[in-house]
Amino acid sequence: xRWIGRRKTQEAGTRCKGWFCMLMLAIFVLKLPxxxxxxxxxxxxxxxxxxxxxGGRSTMEGTLMLYSLASVDPWASVYVAGTGEGLRSxxxxxxxxxxxxxxxxxxxxxxxxxxxxxKGMVDSQVWSQFQMEKGSAIRAALISHSDTLYMxxxxxxxxxxxxxxxxxxxxxxxSPHYMLEMYEAKHGKYNGGFLWTNSKRIPEAWTxxxxxxxxxxxxxxxxxxxxxxxxxxxxxxxxxxxxxxxKVRRNESLSVEEExxxxxxxxxxxxxxxxxxxxxxxxxxxxxxxxxxxxxNEIMLRYLAKAxxxxxxxxxxxxxxxxxxxxxxxQAKEVMEATPPFTIVVLTMNRHESLAxxxxxxxxxxxxxxxxxxxxxxxxxxDNTKVIDIAQDFNWDFGQKAVEVSSxxxxxxxxxxxxxxxxxxxxxxxxxxxxxxxxKFWYRWLANAWARYGTCKCLAGISLQRQTLxxxxxxxxxxxxxxxxxxxxxxxxxxxxxxxxxxxxxxxxWIESGSPxxxxxxxxxxxxxDWWRNGDKRQMWTQHFIHFSHKNKLFTLYVNLPHKKTLxxxxxxxxxxxxxxxxxxxxxASDVSLVMPDSLATYNWNAKFMWRxxxxxxxxxxxxxxxxGCRKCS
Numbered sequence: 001x002r003w004i005g006r007r008k009t010q011e012a013g014t015r016c017k018g019w020f021c022m023l024m025l026a027i028f029v030l031k032l033p034x035x036x037x038x039x040x041x042x043x044x045x046x047x048x049x050x051x052x053x054x055g056g057r058s059t060m061e062g063t064l065m066l067y068s069l070a071s072v073d074p075w076a077s078v079y080v081a082g083t084g085e086g087l088r089s090x091x092x093x094x095x096x097x098x099x100x101x102x103x104x105x106x107x108x109x110x111x112x113x114x115x116x117x118x119k120g121m122v123d124s125q126v127w128s129q130f131q132m133e134k135g136s137a138i139r140a141a142l143i144s145h146s147d148t149l150y151m152x153x154x155x156x157x158x159x160x161x162x163x164x165x166x167x168x169x170x171x172x173x174x175s176p177h178y179m180l181e182m183y184e185a186k187h188g189k190y191n192g193g194f195l196w197t198n199s200k201r202i203p204e205a206w207t208x209x210x211x212x213x214x215x216x217x218x219x220x221x222x223x224x225x226x227x228x229x230x231x232x233x234x235x236x237x238x239x240x241x242x243x244x245x246x247k248v249r250r251n252e253s254l255s256v257e258e259e260x261x262x263x264x265x266x267x268x269x270x271x272x273x274x275x276x277x278x279x280x281x282x283x284x285x286x287x288x289x290x291x292x293x294x295x296x297n298e299i300m301l302r303y304l305a306k307a308x309x310x311x312x313x314x315x316x317x318x319x320x321x322x323x324x325x326x327x328x329x330x331q332a333k334e335v336m337e338a339t340p341p342f343t344i345v346v347l348t349m350n351r352h353e354s355l356a357x358x359x360x361x362x363x364x365x366x367x368x369x370x371x372x373x374x375x376x377x378x379x380x381x382x383d384n385t386k387v388i389d390i391a392q393d394f395n396w397d398f399g400q401k402a403v404e405v406s407s408x409x410x411x412x413x414x415x416x417x418x419x420x421x422x423x424x425x426x427x428x429x430x431x432x433x434x435x436x437x438x439x440k441f442w443y444r445w446l447a448n449a450w451a452r453y454g455t456c457k458c459l460a461g462i463s464l465q466r467q468t469l470x471x472x473x474x475x476x477x478x479x480x481x482x483x484x485x486x487x488x489x490x491x492x493x494x495x496x497x498x499x500x501x502x503x504x505x506x507x508x509x510w511i512e513s514g515s516p517x518x519x520x521x522x523x524x525x526x527x528x529x530d531w532w533r534n535g536d537k538r539q540m541w542t543q544h545f546i547h548f549s550h551k552n553k554l555f556t557l558y559v560n561l562p563h564k565k566t567l568x569x570x571x572x573x574x575x576x577x578x579x580x581x582x583x584x585x586x587x588x589a590s591d592v593s594l595v596m597p598d599s600l601a602t603y604n605w606n607a608k609f610m611w612r613x614x615x616x617x618x619x620x621x622x623x624x625x626x627x628x629g630c631r632k633c634s
Contacts (some may be wrong), residue, residue: 043162049145051137056114062153135203152193175238179246186388188219192239236551240295270309298366298629300366305369341371343429348377352386411538422501430498435573456615458633463493464568470604475527496568521547565589599630
């Protein structure tokens with residue numbers, strides 16, 4: 001990788017000399033269509049250079065963009081408006097991978113406070129000036145090259161970018177948003193993060209138009225489109241999250257996601273396509289999936305994992321995820337590299353309709369590129385034929401699938417004890433009973449929570465259900481109000497429970513120990529103990545775990561999402577818990593924040609706040625981390 005100070009020489013090539021050569025060139029030009037836009041799909045050549053702006057929060061995403069570009073154009077010249085610190089970070093990251101791009105770094109962002117958010121910059125009235133540093137990179141590129149393609153740092157290149165033939169006669173290429181008019185009216189018709197030009201007048205004209213634009217640099221592009229000879233890129237170029245979450249609807253009978261996925265597929269060569277054209281670039285925060293439209297990220301990651309021709313891009317993205325984790329969560333890199341596949345365990349018996357609903361819910365969830373194994377455990381019952389057929393016929397694309405059918409009746413408690421036995425201290429898994437429906441984001445939230453809090457020694461596990469019970473007598477139904485942030489609570493939640501591997505192994509060893517307390521797991525101040533004493537002891541495993549958690553001062557992580565939504569809903573089907581089907585307790589969330597606090601509010605059995613617990617793996621030196629006073633997990 002080459003840095004500041006080196007200018008690329010003009011590409012060597014043969015010059016056309018003599019009257020015969022000139023005549024043939026003239027005939028070729030005359031045979032071109034009079035208006036190139038009449039020939040959509042015809043491609044000309046690659047851009048002769050690229051430009052971008054990388055700094056602060058976008059440094060890692062910019063690195064990802066550069067590596068993805070190098071996978072399709074390894075010797076390209078790239079002009080980057082950045083910071084001195086960004087250059088040093090990129091050089092360190094590059095030591096782990098060979099990057100052959102010729103990168104010309106322009107340290108023009110050092111004068112900005114990059115710890116500010118976008119809103120902070122807008123409030124400080126520097127956002128427009130900051131955004132127009134894009135012009136610095138474009139201007140530098142056009143000194144030595146005939147044209148340049150500007151891409152934002154959060155772009156991800158999938159396929160060689162070829163300019164359409166009409167660019168031969170144009171000065172500017174823009175990427176329409178292809179979104180609802182109401183959003184275009186506010187944010188602009190064209191995307192400010194993807195632009196091609198061969199005109200040295202563009203940077204200054206863009207800066208001037210931005211000063212009078214209704215929406216910073218982006219809406220200013222509409223004025224440029226009227227001033228300069230302009231062509232537009234198709235949907236397959238700069239495919240962005242707005243094309244899903246702010247989509248123009250054409251078929252209201254489908255969900256937005258279903259309609260969007262009707263436009264994309266994998267071609268016979270193994271490339272991702274949009275409306276029959278190979279997708280050149282994505283525009284999304286792939287390393288921070290909680291930003292903007294996370295559904296778009298998840299759909300794209302799913303298709304990337306299925307596209308054989310994009311194997312190198314997939315490997316680059318996986319490397320970037322590990323590198324990003326090592327910067328923000330120092331321990332997470334080691335955890336990510338050593339963690340075995342995630343395991344889902346489904347416990348079922350004689351409820352084929354419930355099982356089918358749960359499996360469909362699991363199949364439509366978002367797993368990104370992670371390998372997720374599925375084990376379906378069927379307890380013995382005389383009317384299990386349909387359950388077994390559904391389990392065996394179910395197709396699982398995200399990892400290995402296994403079906404285990406018990407030859408004798410275990411009961412629910414024993415089924416839980418036998419459900420999952422982690423083999424390592426960093427294994428991850430979750431146990432579902434079959435009468436559960438899931439948010440599509442349950443796994444992404446859970447994986448993020450484990451990455452953030454996985455080293456917490458007082459963690460019993462993580463529950464996907466809403467916390468609703470206060471078990472301290474007199475017990476009551478009441479939810480903890482915690483501004484919809486994750487929190488710690490001593491009561492286990494069994495509607496989608498992901499045990500901490502070390503805590504769960506200790507619990508299982510206690511269960512198998514024959515301890516006298518197993519016959520009477522007393523917690524006399526809690527209503528759950530009364531339920532256990534008065535109920536079928538073969539079914540209620542949770543009281544033993546409650547006793548174990550109480551004795552060992554362990555807590556379960558919950559989140560009570562806004563608008564009474566949940567990550568895992570209990571359908572309360574007729575079975576061991578209910579004599580008749582009561583129906584779904586809460587609606588599943590269609591949008592989930594993946595932002596996790598550095599410390600966790602911790603509550604007692606009576607749902608009273610006690611303290612904030614420090615159990616985050618976040619790097620305390622990371623610039624985006626605000627330190628808060630909290631108590632270490634004991």
